[in-house]
Amino acid sequence: MEALIMAAQLILGLSILVGIHEFGHMITAKLFGMRVEKFSIGFPPKIFGVKYGETEYSLGAIPLGGFVKITGMIDESLDTESLANEPEPWEFRAKPAWQRLIVMLGGVIMNVFLGIFVFIVLTFNFGEPYLSKEEANKHGLYPTELGKQLGFQISDKVLRINGKDYQRFSDITSTDAILSDNGYYEVLRGADTVIINIPSNFLDIISDNKDKLPFVEPLRPFKVGEVLTGKGADYAGLKKGDIIVEADNRKIDYFQEIYEVLQANKDEEIDLKYMRNGALQSTKAYVNEEGQLGFAIDSQLAYSRIEYSFWASIPHGTKKAFKIIIDQIKAFKKILSGHVSASKSLSGPIGIAQIFGSTWDWLNFWTMTGFLSMVLAFMNLLPIPALDGGHVIFLLFEIVSGRKPGDKFLEVAQKVGMVILLGLMAFAIGNDIYKWIKDLFI
Numbered sequence: 001m002e003a004l005i006m007a008a009q010l011i012l013g014l015s016i017l018v019g020i021h022e023f024g025h026m027i028t029a030k031l032f033g034m035r036v037e038k039f040s041i042g043f044p045p046k047i048f049g050v051k052y053g054e055t056e057y058s059l060g061a062i063p064l065g066g067f068v069k070i071t072g073m074i075d076e077s078l079d080t081e082s083l084a085n086e087p088e089p090w091e092f093r094a095k096p097a098w099q100r101l102i103v104m105l106g107g108v109i110m111n112v113f114l115g116i117f118v119f120i121v122l123t124f125n126f127g128e129p130y131l132s133k134e135e136a137n138k139h140g141l142y143p144t145e146l147g148k149q150l151g152f153q154i155s156d157k158v159l160r161i162n163g164k165d166y167q168r169f170s171d172i173t174s175t176d177a178i179l180s181d182n183g184y185y186e187v188l189r190g191a192d193t194v195i196i197n198i199p200s201n202f203l204d205i206i207s208d209n210k211d212k213l214p215f216v217e218p219l220r221p222f223k224v225g226e227v228l229t230g231k232g233a234d235y236a237g238l239k240k241g242d243i244i245v246e247a248d249n250r251k252i253d254y255f256q257e258i259y260e261v262l263q264a265n266k267d268e269e270i271d272l273k274y275m276r277n278g279a280l281q282s283t284k285a286y287v288n289e290e291g292q293l294g295f296a297i298d299s300q301l302a303y304s305r306i307e308y309s310f311w312a313s314i315p316h317g318t319k320k321a322f323k324i325i326i327d328q329i330k331a332f333k334k335i336l337s338g339h340v341s342a343s344k345s346l347s348g349p350i351g352i353a354q355i356f357g358s359t360w361d362w363l364n365f366w367t368m369t370g371f372l373s374m375v376l377a378f379m380n381l382l383p384i385p386a387l388d389g390g391h392v393i394f395l396l397f398e399i400v401s402g403r404k405p406g407d408k409f410l411e412v413a414q415k416v417g418m419v420i421l422l423g424l425m426a427f428a429i430g431n432d433i434y435k436w437i438k439d440l441f442i
């Protein structure tokens with residue numbers, strides 16, 4: 001079921017992203033009087049299609065992309081028969097270079113608009129919950145194995161990031177910190193101040209580690225929240241508001257401590273001691289195969305929230321959207337400089353599905369869709385033939401030089417670009433499968 005939910009979110013998300021991207025190409029082409037023969041979400045074989053006016057709208061069986069076929073344009077279809085004749089007024093090649101440039105940028109522009117729109121709506125509806133620096137440092141931090149590998153220890157408190165003060169716990173694990181050059185954390189450990197350097201290849205380290213992000217989290221005092229009927233906590237007699245103080249003979253102060261106990265005692269019964277109304281009580285509880293007792297965690301850390309008016313959401317949501325592109329540029333810089341491995345950073349359909357997650361959460365779904373829309377806009381502008389960015393480079397050359405590249409050159413460039421893209425797609429899918437198998441056995 002979890003795999004089906006991931007697949008469903010992937011297909012729906014890609015359909016929205018591809019649909020809005022190809023719509024951008026189609027609507028700008030029609031605006032300039034170009035004939036659009038086909039509009040497809042998904043690649044052939046065709047599941048079904050309907051023709052309206054001059055355009056056939058269809059749905060393909062392979063939901064990993066889509067296309068728009070504009071008459072007189074050398075595209076992935078490589079249909080060049082009509083190029084032997086003089087261009088008709090409604091053909092792509094008959095239009096001025098500036099109009100063709102806008103058509104090629106139409107998909108990217110629509111993806112940017114979608115990303116901005118999503119983040120504006122999310123900002124307006126949900127505001128911005130956050131954990132302050134003071135609240136996160138109240139009890140100190142808990143490092144995962146990845147955090148320990150970086151150099152963190154239990155109860156560390158982060159004072160500064162790259163020599164600067166910060167306001168929110170999320171700043172510690174933000175891309176601004178992780179992708180910074182010569183980055184470091186200034187940490188209070190007991191009475192001492194220590195420096196934890198951020199490796200230049202930290203993205204590779206994250207990819208190699210099952211913990212992923214976050215690599216540190218605040219130590220969380222907690223109470224028992226809602227108890228699920230028919231689960232171990234319910235049978236053990238736990239109730240909302242109970243405070244677990246001992247589990248399997250281990251003193252418990254924080255959620256992370258009982259989490260470790262539960263993970264070490266899957267499918268077993270453990271002894272629990274807890275406080276209820278000031279009285280100490282004991283019980284036994286069954287831990288299921290997932291390492292759970294069956295109750296929600298009522299965290300005792302105080303979260304803050306910034307609420308935004310509609311008008312305030314516009315600049316803030318726009319800033320969030322464009323920060324994704326800035327982060328992509330930083331990541332590419334590290335890849336090109338050799339500090340980060342492309343194989344460990346590149347994800348295909350399986351990796352994207354895992355990002356969406358195995359539970360259907362609309363907030364997470366739209367957050368990821370907005371994120372991927374901005375990533376798709378950035379990736380499509382890369383100067384690779386067969387991508388929008390490749391067409392844009394050729395059109396800019398034509399506008400600046402006044403000379404149009406020959407149809408034969410464009411045809412060869414399109415073929416080369418398609419080989420590159422198919423190679424990258426095969427590499428990404430193979431890389432996903434390798435990571436998946438690796439996670440199963442390591």
